[in-house]
Amino acid sequence: MNESYLETTDRKPNRFWKAERQDNNLIITEGIVGTEGQKTITEFESWDNCEDRIDELTDDMLDKGYDFLFDDDDTNYEPLKKGEWFEVIYTKILPLYKRAILNYPKDHYTYFQLQWTGQGFALGLTKNIEENYWEYITDETFDESDCSLNDVYHILEAIPYEDDExxxxxxxxxxxxKNEQEIYDLEYFMLNTMLALMCQELMADAELQPYLSNIKKRVIVATDRPLQPFKYLAAPIKERKKMVTLLIKEEATKLLILDLWADQLKDKGAQLLERFK
Structure with missing residues (x-):
């Protein structure tokens, strides 16, 4: 990380903290929002050491109650709080699935599929296990970029979408x-796990029992990738925990994700996969 900007949102006056690297120099600026703040400059032996220090200090500030913000050039800041990405998508999409199911005729359906296609969320609900039919529950008002972890990194790390040309x-x-492919892989894994949790919540909803009580097969798919552990991308443990803290709010969900992401599948992750065999 070559730049980090955070603010407090739970105290008055709100304070900001900014770390940026210029060559091998670490520049820290902090103070009350709306002021220029105080600046300190520290020189390191290499830019790698400088960026490592930014990461360490950023973690320390997050622990102290600071949060990432979308854009440090915008005076109308919108806090990007820990867990916002996962929580916002989940709470926005789950009611759409419930509404879509309630629009079906009441029947003894046996096949239940939740899917992310890369363009929207889709539902499959049929009486034929082999039919594999699905339809979108999101319409033209849905912005698929809301699900993009690629956009999250562009925003949080001030990475421009285009160069000067x-x-x-x-x-x-x-x-x-390290690159967009690994970000996409993480995104699909997170969305698959999110869909599995939605599926469990929908199956337990009393109002949906006339539709889902006879389900024999449940399928979770994100852009043709089935629900599975995430061990094929062996990120360092520190980076896994950092991503989980950044993207997920609920402690139980964090633990589930880390179980699915472990070097060896364990505990709640194994239990979840067992339910979707």
């Missing part, structure tokens, strides 16, 4: 995830 800028980082 208008060409798209690929994300390249020193730590995991």
């Amino acid at each position: 208008g060409y798209l800028v690929d994300i390249e980082r020193q730590e995991w995830p």
Whole structure:
């Protein structure tokens, strides 16, 4: 990370903290929002050491109650709180699935599929296990970029989408995830797990029992990738925990994700996969 900007949102006056690297120099600026703040400059032997220190200090400030913000050039700040990405999508999409199911005729359905296609969320609910039919529950008002972890990294790390000549800028980082493909892999894994949790909640909903009580097969898919552990991308443990803290709010969900992401599948992760065999 070559730049980090955080603010407090739970105290008055709100304070800000900014760390940025210029060559091998670490520049820290902090103070009350609306002021220029106080600036300190520390020189390191290499830019790698400088960026490592930014990561350490950023973690310390998050522990002290600071939060990431979308854009440090915008005076109308919108806090990007820990867990916002996962929580916002979940609470927005779950009611859409419930409404879509209630629009079906009451019947003894046996096949239940929740899917993310890369363009929207979809539902499959049929009496034929082999039919594999699905339809979108999101319409033209849904912005698929809301689900993009690629956008999260562009925003949080102030990575421009285009260079000065208008060409798209690929994300390249020193730590995991190092590139856009690894970010996409993480995104699909997170969305698959999210859909599995939604499926469990929908199956337990008393109002949906006339539709879902006879389900024989449940399928979770994110862009053709089935629900599975995430061990094929062996990120360092520290980076896994950092991603989980950044994207997820609920402690139980954090533990579930880390179980599915462990070097060896365990505990709640194994139990979840067992339910979807």
